[in-house]
């Protein structure tokens with residue numbers, strides 16, 4: 163049997179294969195972050211499609227930690243009923259689901275956050291017009307507690323694991339990066355200090371869920387930005403996390419300010435453009451004792467299978483291919499090894515904002531005219 167489809171484990175959790183749906187904002191929640199029936203059905207369908215582990219879209223742990231419309235929120239007990247239905251749907255479909263916890267820090271605007279955005283330091287990032295406000299020590303403590311409370315809710319409501327969003331320029335990444343963290347207190351300075359916020363979030367989450375509940379992280383292996391969180395710093399952070407007991411590290415790269423080396427690269431139309439974070443993931447794998455996953459541009463069966471068999475990656479994660487084909491894992495398992503149909507055109511993102519939820523716009527437009535399938 164292909165190594166991709168071996169049953170395997172992540173912490174105490176058993177998974178039916180080595181394929182993960184990387185966290186994907188679906189744009190299907192109410193404005194306050196409450197999941198809708200559409201989101202619940204979407205996740206049930208994903209589970210039926212055969213993926214081993216679904217990682218939810220990024221869920222904000224405090225109201226000001228929100229970035230975009232339709233984003234999931236997990237800052238209140240009020241959403242218990244909806245989340246319980248969501249996790250039950252995934253389990254009925256034979257799958258498992260982790261929730262991705264986020265605070266987006268300075269990568270938002272006052273209208274969405276309901277206040278001036280908060281960040282480690284008052285450093286404006288390219289894509290946002292406002293300069294964020296520097297977090298006080300009390301503000302940091304509040305956010306750390308919110309991560310713990312969110313993780314506890316997730317466990318109580320049937321999630322199988324939690325993933326910290328430590329990548330893509332959001333708050334944890336902002337603390338790790340010397341570009342956005344200019345603090346002179348214990349949270350700033352050298353990487354040995356910039357890691358403190360992340361370690362405190364991890365400890366709080368661990369205390370909230372206990373030793374046996376899987377807690378893992380999505381981490382940039384490199385911000386791909388001059389002066390940003392570097393590969394060497396990522397290796398240091400990954401090793402520390404492994405030493406303190408993290409159950410897995412999913413390696414991504416880039417932030418909104420990384421140009422064509424961002425997290426969601428376009429036009430992955432040749433095998434050599436695939437697996438664009440695999441090298442970074444392998445370097446991390448060499449210094450840690452926990453499972454490592456990688457995400458970014460996996461499209462062909464052969465590239466994915468090689469990454470787990472020859473390169474010994476523990477898991478392969480996909481986002482866009484599963485927006486187009488929710489049943490891609492079952493298709494491959496059934497012997498149809500044709501590459502994922504995703505064109506990496508990123509039109510799914512716009513649909514999520516404007517049309518109340520992501521879907522594959524290119525697939526919908528496929529009316530027999532080749533000209534429409536441009537990616």
Ligand SMILES: Cc1cc2nc3c(=O)[nH]c(=O)nc-3n(C[C@H](O)[C@H](O)[C@H](O)COP(=O)(O)O)c2cc1C
Nearest residue numbers: 184185186187219220425426457458459480481482
């Ligand atoms: C519509 C959409 C939503 C995304 N939402 C998230 C998210 O909530 N959290 C996250 O860590 N990454 C998010 N990503 C990034 C993906 O998880 C992934 O890292 C990236 O798309 C590269 O993988 P792929 O080539 O398989 O799509 C999103 C990507 C897309 C296209």
